Structure formats: structure tokens, C-alpha cells
Amino acid sequence: MTSTVLKEPVREDTPGAARGPRRTGRSRRTALPYLLLLPALVFELLVHLVPMVIGTLMSFRSITRFTLRDWSNAPWTGLRNYRVAVDFDAPAGEALLRSFAVTVGFTLLSVALCWALGTAAAVFMQDTFRGRGILRALFLVPYALPVYAAVITWVFMFQHDNGLVNHVLHDQLHVTDKPSFWLIGDNSFYALLTVSVWKGWPFAFLIVMAGLQNIPRELYEAAALDGAGMWQQIRRITLPSLRPVNQVLVLVLFLWTFNDFNTPYVLFGRAAPEAADLISVHIYQTTFLTWDFGTGSAMSVLLLLFLLAVTGGYLLFTSRGRRAGNG
Numbered sequence: 001m002t003s004t005v006l007k008e009p010v011r012e013d014t015p016g017a018a019r020g021p022r023r024t025g026r027s028r029r030t031a032l033p034y035l036l037l038l039p040a041l042v043f044e045l046l047v048h049l050v051p052m053v054i055g056t057l058m059s060f061r062s063i064t065r066f067t068l069r070d071w072s073n074a075p076w077t078g079l080r081n082y083r084v085a086v087d088f089d090a091p092a093g094e095a096l097l098r099s100f101a102v103t104v105g106f107t108l109l110s111v112a113l114c115w116a117l118g119t120a121a122a123v124f125m126q127d128t129f130r131g132r133g134i135l136r137a138l139f140l141v142p143y144a145l146p147v148y149a150a151v152i153t154w155v156f157m158f159q160h161d162n163g164l165v166n167h168v169l170h171d172q173l174h175v176t177d178k179p180s181f182w183l184i185g186d187n188s189f190y191a192l193l194t195v196s197v198w199k200g201w202p203f204a205f206l207i208v209m210a211g212l213q214n215i216p217r218e219l220y221e222a223a224a225l226d227g228a229g230m231w232q233q234i235r236r237i238t239l240p241s242l243r244p245v246n247q248v249l250v251l252v253l254f255l256w257t258f259n260d261f262n263t264p265y266v267l268f269g270r271a272a273p274e275a276a277d278l279i280s281v282h283i284y285q286t287t288f289l290t291w292d293f294g295t296g297s298a299m300s301v302l303l304l305l306f307l308l309a310v311t312g313g314y315l316l317f318t319s320r321g322r323r324a325g326n327g
Contacts, residue, residue: 052304059297068293081298092286096299098274099282103258106189106278110196111253115246117197118204122212123238136209143202151266154195158182188273195263200256204249211245212238247318254314255307279303 058071059081067074087093121139125132142150157164166179182191215237223233239246261280264272270289272281283303287296 055297056301058293059301061294063293063297065291071293074294077294081294082302084295085298085302092295095277096279096282099277099279102189102275102277103279106193106196106276107254107257109193110200110257111250113193113197114201114204114253114257115250117201118206119208119242121201121205122208123234125209126212139205140202142199143206147199147262148266150199151195151263154191154198155183155267158191183268184273186275188268188276192264192267192276192278195267196257196260199263200253204253207245207249208242211242215241251311251314255311258307 060076060078061067061071061074062077062080063071063074084090084092085096088097125136125139160166160179160181163182165182166176169175170177170179180187182188219237219241220233223237228236259280260278261284264276264278264281265284268276268281270285272278272285279299283296283299286299287293
């Protein structure tokens with residue numbers, strides 16, 4: 001006797017019937033962000049990571065103009081290039097230390113001035129007045145101009161005999177006794193700082209102005225009713241509210257300014273004055289003018305490690321400050 005087993009048909013709305021397609025759809029949605037990021041990751045690998053790895057390998061070899069073509073077979077020197085770079089009693093190490101000190105001082109002054117000018121301009125632009133849009137556009141012109149075109153214009157302005165800077169300071173305002181040399185000597189530091197601040201403060205202005213849009217106007221109105229003046233409002237409302245924005249802004253400005261190569265190179269050429277010998281130009285001169293690619297690569301790796309340490313310490317310090325403020 002044959003028994004017939006009747007199976008209940010599977011309904012489409014049961015969990016088992018839809019489990020397969022749902023899992024497939026969920027996996028596709030999970031993989032989609034990674035697929036969209038894949039082109040950017042590939043370009044990042046090709047543009048940044050691969051040269052970093054090659055530069056690190058070159059720092060352990062003695063590479064000159066004769067061994068550059070086949071640098072992978074150049075003599076292995078180990079840490080000799082690093083010892084040469086950090087031997088501050090030797091000429092190479094002493095020059096690198098002096099360049100590092102100049103770069104640190106230049107970066108701190110430039111970042112502080114860019115932040116102060118950008119914040120002041122952004123706060124001023126919060127009020128509505130006639131011509132505000134035109135003034136905003138004019139403030140962003142230095143940031144929008146190509147670096148080479150802007151810096152070359154400053155080169156002509158800093159000329160000794162017929163430059164606009166000497167014409168204004170010496171001929172019209174009589175601030176100086178005689179026309180100054182701005183592209184050589186000690187004044188080169190102030191010339192470089194002027195161009196860097198002129199070029200960088202509009203970025204700070206743009207970021208701070210965007211951050212001010214998130215501060216409710218009711219806070220200022222309530223503070224005004226309580227008798228708080230403009231400076232008290234800036235101190236008690238504006239600056240605390242902009243703290244997350246300023247933390248990122250200061251870090252970005254520091255990294256950009258410390259690594260800046262285009263501005264001093266276009267302003268002074270291949271041989272920057274000692275007073276404006278930024279570390280980026282110094283590494284370039286060590287690498288491409290003296291043809292010491294091994295030592296230049298070691299200096300670049302040391303600069304990378306320094307910036308990574310500063311960035312990590314800064315992020316750790318700011319994160320602790322945020323947790324302390326929230327607590």
C-alpha cells in the first residue's frame with residue numbers, strides 16, 4: 001500500500017522563501033560603497049603609496065646620478081643616510097636642523113595669521129550689508145588664483161628697483177630709509193610669510209564662514225538681551241561653537257604650510273635664501289642639486305614621520321579635549 005505524503009506549498013510571504021533574495025540584496029548594498037571607493041583607492045595607491053614605498057627603499061641605498069637609472073641595484077647602505085641627516089655636528093645635519101627651525105617658525109606664524117584673518121573676516125561678513133556678496137568674492141580671489149600666477153606677481157612686486165612694495169613703503173609712506181631687498185637676505189622670510197598668508201587666509205575664511213552658518217542666531221539675540229557686547233559674544237558663543245571646525249582647520253593649514261614647496265620655489269627659485277630655507281626646498285636641493293638621492297630620500301622619510309607624529313599627537317590631544325568638554 002502506497003502512502004501519499006501531501007506537502008504544504010511554500011507561501012511566498014514566508015521567511016524561508018524570501019531569505020535568499022533578501023540576503024542577496026543586502027550583500028549588494030553592503031558591497032556597493034566599497035565598489036564606489038575602489039577607483040579612489042586605486043588612484044591613491046598609485047599616486048601616493050607606491051612613491052612612498054619606493055622613496056623609503058631608496059633611503060637605504062647610496063643613489064647618485066650614476067646609479068639612479070638602476071637604483072634597485074645601488075649599494076645598500078642601511079641607516080647611513082639617516083645618520084648623515086641627523087648628525088647635527090656635520091654640515092648636512094646642521095643645515096637640515098636650521099631649515100627645520102625656519103620651517104617651524106614660518107608655519108606657526110603663517111597658520112596663526114591665516115586663522116586670525118580668516119576668522120575676523122568671516123565674523124565681519126555675518127552681518128548683512130550692501131555689497132557683501134561682492135566683498136566675499138574678492139576675499140576668495142587669492143585662493144582661486146593659480147599658485148604660479150599669483151606668486152610670480154608677488155615676485156615683481158618685491159623687486160628692489162621698481163617693485164610696488166618698495167614704492168609704497170619707501171617712496172610714498174617713507175617707512176624705510178632706502179629700498180629694501182625682499183627676495184634675498186633676512187627680509188626674504190617676511191616676503192615668504194606675506195605671500196603665504198595672502199594665499200592661505202581665504203581658505204580659513206571660507207571654512208570658518210561655513211561653520212558660522214551652523215550657529216543659531218537666537219544665541220546672539222539672547223546674549224544681546226542679557227547685555228553681552230560683541231567681544232563677549234565672540235568669546236562666549238562664536239569661538240566655543242567653532243571649536244570642532246577650528247580643530248580641523250588648524251591641522252589642515254599646518255600640514256599644507258609645512259609641506260609647501262610651490263610658493264618658495266616660485267618666489268626664490270632653486271636656491272632659496274637661508275632665512276627662507278623651508279625644509280621642502282632644502283630636501284629638493286639636497287636631492288636634485290647635489291644628486292644625493294639616498295640622503296634626500298632619508299630626509300623625506302624623516303619629514304613624513306615627523307608629520308605623522310604631530311598629526312597623531314594633535315588628534316589625540318583634541319579628542320581628549322572634546323571628551324573632557326562633554327564630560
